[in-house]
Amino acid sequence: MTKHFFHQQEGRTSWIRLVRNQVLTLLCFLLSAVTLIPLFSILFLLLKKGLPLLNLSVLTGLPPAPGLEEGGFGNAILGTAMMVGIALLLSAPLGILGAIFIHEYAPYARFSGLVRFVAKLLTGIPSIICGAFAFAFVVLTTGNFSALAGGVALAVLMLPTILITSEQALMGVSSSYRDASYGLGATAFQTIWRVVFPEALPAIMMGVMLAVARAAGETAPVLFTALFNQNWTHSLMEPIASLSVFIYNFSSLPYPYQVRMAWTASLVLVVMVTGINVMAQMFFRKKHS
Amino acid sequence: MNGQAANCELQTTNYERSSHSDDFIEVKEFDFFYGKKQALFDIDLEIPARQVTAFIGPSGCGKSTLLRNFNRMNELIPNVSHAGDITIHGTSIFDSSVEIIALRRRIGMVFQKSNPFPMSLYENIVYPLRITGQRKRTVLDEAVERCLKAVFLWDEVKDRLHENALGLSGGQMQRLCIARAIASQPEILLMDEPCSALDPIATAKIEELIVELKKDFTIVIVTHSMHQASRVSDLTAFFYLGKLIECGRTSKIFTAPIQKQTEDYITGRFG
Numbered sequence: 001m002t003k004h005f006f007h008q009q010e011g012r013t014s015w016i017r018l019v020r021n022q023v024l025t026l027l028c029f030l031l032s033a034v035t036l037i038p039l040f041s042i043l044f045l046l047l048k049k050g051l052p053l054l055n056l057s058v059l060t061g062l063p064p065a066p067g068l069e070e071g072g073f074g075n076a077i078l079g080t081a082m083m084v085g086i087a088l089l090l091s092a093p094l095g096i097l098g099a100i101f102i103h104e105y106a107p108y109a110r111f112s113g114l115v116r117f118v119a120k121l122l123t124g125i126p127s128i129i130c131g132a133f134a135f136a137f138v139v140l141t142t143g144n145f146s147a148l149a150g151g152v153a154l155a156v157l158m159l160p161t162i163l164i165t166s167e168q169a170l171m172g173v174s175s176s177y178r179d180a181s182y183g184l185g186a187t188a189f190q191t192i193w194r195v196v197f198p199e200a201l202p203a204i205m206m207g208v209m210l211a212v213a214r215a216a217g218e219t220a221p222v223l224f225t226a227l228f229n230q231n232w233t234h235s236l237m238e239p240i241a242s243l244s245v246f247i248y249n250f251s252s253l254p255y256p257y258q259v260r261m262a263w264t265a266s267l268v269l270v271v272m273v274t275g276i277n278v279m280a281q282m283f284f285r286k287k288h289s
Numbered sequence: 290m291n292g293q294a295a296n297c298e299l300q301t302t303n304y305e306r307s308s309h310s311d312d313f314i315e316v317k318e319f320d321f322f323y324g325k326k327q328a329l330f331d332i333d334l335e336i337p338a339r340q341v342t343a344f345i346g347p348s349g350c351g352k353s354t355l356l357r358n359f360n361r362m363n364e365l366i367p368n369v370s371h372a373g374d375i376t377i378h379g380t381s382i383f384d385s386s387v388e389i390i391a392l393r394r395r396i397g398m399v400f401q402k403s404n405p406f407p408m409s410l411y412e413n414i415v416y417p418l419r420i421t422g423q424r425k426r427t428v429l430d431e432a433v434e435r436c437l438k439a440v441f442l443w444d445e446v447k448d449r450l451h452e453n454a455l456g457l458s459g460g461q462m463q464r465l466c467i468a469r470a471i472a473s474q475p476e477i478l479l480m481d482e483p484c485s486a487l488d489p490i491a492t493a494k495i496e497e498l499i500v501e502l503k504k505d506f507t508i509v510i511v512t513h514s515m516h517q518a519s520r521v522s523d524l525t526a527f528f529y530l531g532k533l534i535e536c537g538r539t540s541k542i543f544t545a546p547i548q549k550q551t552e553d554y555i556t557g558r559f560g
Contacts, residue, residue, distance in 0.1 A: 108367045176404035182365060183415040185473065195406055245472035
């Protein structure tokens, strides 16, 4: 009965169509599997080369002198955290408030369009240029390489990302909430701070965390703003170590132990960055969609 | 078309003069533009206090646009402009001395899609009070109970006032929005197709509520449902292509409309 129903008009589906469908499905699966290869090979390599040296003293010690097989890169971890912290303090308020202005207060103004356009341009600017900018503005004016200069360089790098993702987060807030709030006689300020911003906050924080994760791994901007420091740093105004510059320096040394330490530092950096990303995903994923 | 609009004005004026002296909202020679596109043409209309006035007409006829002018919500859209005037109690709402925020507090609005804030029921209702700086717990508690009772929601939700409002059913959410709209004790309630997303049972509840609320509020409701207009409204205004074609007693509009277009629309021949 069923057979009759399916076959009476069209006959069987052409086998070419069926085979082509199967082949293309398989091809898509294989190609998506290929994209995972670089990611997992990096992780595998890092674990293989970096894990043997990983212990507490490596995480807390100071970089060894050339040839010595001791110490660690505790000051570099702290330096990266400090510079990212400075960058976050500078760029998050600017980026989030800027996004609120261009999306909530003046979405159609020519000025807002300009800000949006410049932010998009800035995301494409090579990170080394951000370093050059901070070098010219902070290092040359203050007279030394410093954590502050590194922070400024990273802030310039993070700002456009935070601005753009924050604006997208605000866009994601249903306009019916704004209608309701304005309809009840709220001011723009009240509407934004009581209704729109809390609703957009998870997505904004996600954007901020992703910007942080990216900045933490950057080498070029800190290389010639914060330079490096063999010791612990006691002031924001003196050169400071960072994980990325530590890796850069140690990987090119002729001593095998130092190279192995660079691998371990790479592993630590990747774990930190991935950790931030995963935390962002866990805590700030949109609750109700 | 101008002839028709003028005709309608004459007709309402006669009607208003004969039965009501306290016209509440008055629309005078009102034009409205989105950019260069004109959405309303020379509207003249008088809406009496403590009655339900229904705006009907096909989509895009300008009925929601006019409704959203009463509390100046349209001004959130860029490049809008208007000519003519709208007065409430004889005062122009466009007068430079009128604060938009105060105006909107005196005019509650209920939207097509129910839009409770993603907060607790309690916080939703006290929102209009909180934004005016009211902090007294007793005042807020009293407002929550009064407003929820007014929309017949109190018995259903009194035990979960601090749960998220998004957990309510569609009809409950819309009644919550009505409760929130009346929390600042406005005089006018604007409803923009409040039942279009609701099932027939929830719709019936809202309609009962509208009839109940007109004792205290002047209600203007935009609706696509002829039945709803005939069930809940005292007056009906029919709009077509941005013009007010006809308005008057609902019973009269639905039984003996003067304009051919009105008759065609309510009998379902177009629109």
